[in-house]
Amino acid sequence: MSGKVVLHYFDGRGKMESIRWLLAAAGVEFEEVIITKREQYVKLMNDGALMFQQVPLVEIDGMQIVQTKAIMNYIAGKYNLYGKDLKERALIDMYTEGTIDLMDLMMLYYFFSEDKQKRLSDIEQKAKERFLPVFEKGLANSDFLVGNQLSRADVHLLETTLMLQELFPTILSTFPKIQAFQERMKALPRISKFLQPGSARKPPSDEVYVKTVKEVLSHLFK
Incomplete structure (x- = not known):
């Protein structure tokens, strides 16, 4: 190896x-x-x-x-993308699990040929009502979801929201904190390169x- x-x-x-x-x-x-x-x-x-x-x-x-x-x-x-202590790690894990749940909905969408529109509507509704408000609140007073430095939760959130915008281009229109977060993240050199x-x-x-x-x-x- x-x-x-x-x-x-x-x-x-x-x-x-x-x-x-x-x-x-x-x-x-x-x-x-x-x-x-x-x-x-x-x-x-x-x-x-x-x-x-x-x-x-x-x-x-x-x-x-x-x-x-x-x-x-x-x-x-x-x-060093996992917080400074166990409490931060727990928060990072909670946010991460939320992004994974949302990404799983989008990934599965491509594997089913039936009820495509219904599946899209379900993804959009859950994103707007269950997931995005949580992340918007989490970014209300900080540049990062947890603590004062970049964590995996931030990376997963950027990935997830970009995926959402591929399906629903205007979905972040009522989530200004997430929009600003995206711009900050995309300006990071390593993220920009990717x-x-x-x-x-x-x-x-x-x-x-x-x-x-x-x-x-x-x-x-x-």
């Missing part, structure tokens, strides 16, 4: 995208092994690399780490990505 950080996943966002965002925010360069065939996935399982037969898989510091939350917890802790064309950031899911995931993980879509 090399000393470089290596990501094993599909050529799309999915569960790996938040990991890419965290690594980018930490200024960590990484390589990607793109999974396009079921044989690659089966080999990872046979090699014992997938503890629970799931990707993402990240090779870092001589370890093969699976389970998305475990991966992100490790990266956040290693690169948002430029040609970076490791992946585009929204398309039919090719969905088809590949369903073929590779065919046992989950029977």
Whole structure:
């Protein structure tokens, strides 16, 4: 195993995208092994690399780490994106879980062909009524969600709100604190670099990505 950080996943966002965002925010360069065939996935399982037969898989510091939350917890802790104490970490975790819940709704949207408009309406309603007001309040008196420095919660919030705007361009019109937060975050050099064309950031899911995931993980879509 090399000393470089290596990501094993599909050529799309999915569960790996938040990991890419965290690594980018930490200024960590990484390589990607793109999974396009079921044989690659089966080999990872046979090699014992997938503890629970799931990707993402990240090779870092001589370890093969699976389970998305475990991966992100490790990266956040290693690169000082996890607050200054346990109390801040608890708040960061709460905000993070909220962003993950919202992102999961958007990720699943691309995998279902039926009731697309109903699913979109459900995402928009939940975002406006359940999630965004919490983040707007959290940013009322600070540049960051928790404490006085950048944390993983901020990185996840930027990722989430940018995803929302891809689906609903005006959704932040009544959330001025989040809008201002976005601009501050996008001005950070490492974030700005990740948002430029040609970076490791992946585009929204398309039919090719969905088809590949369903073929590779065919046992989950029977």
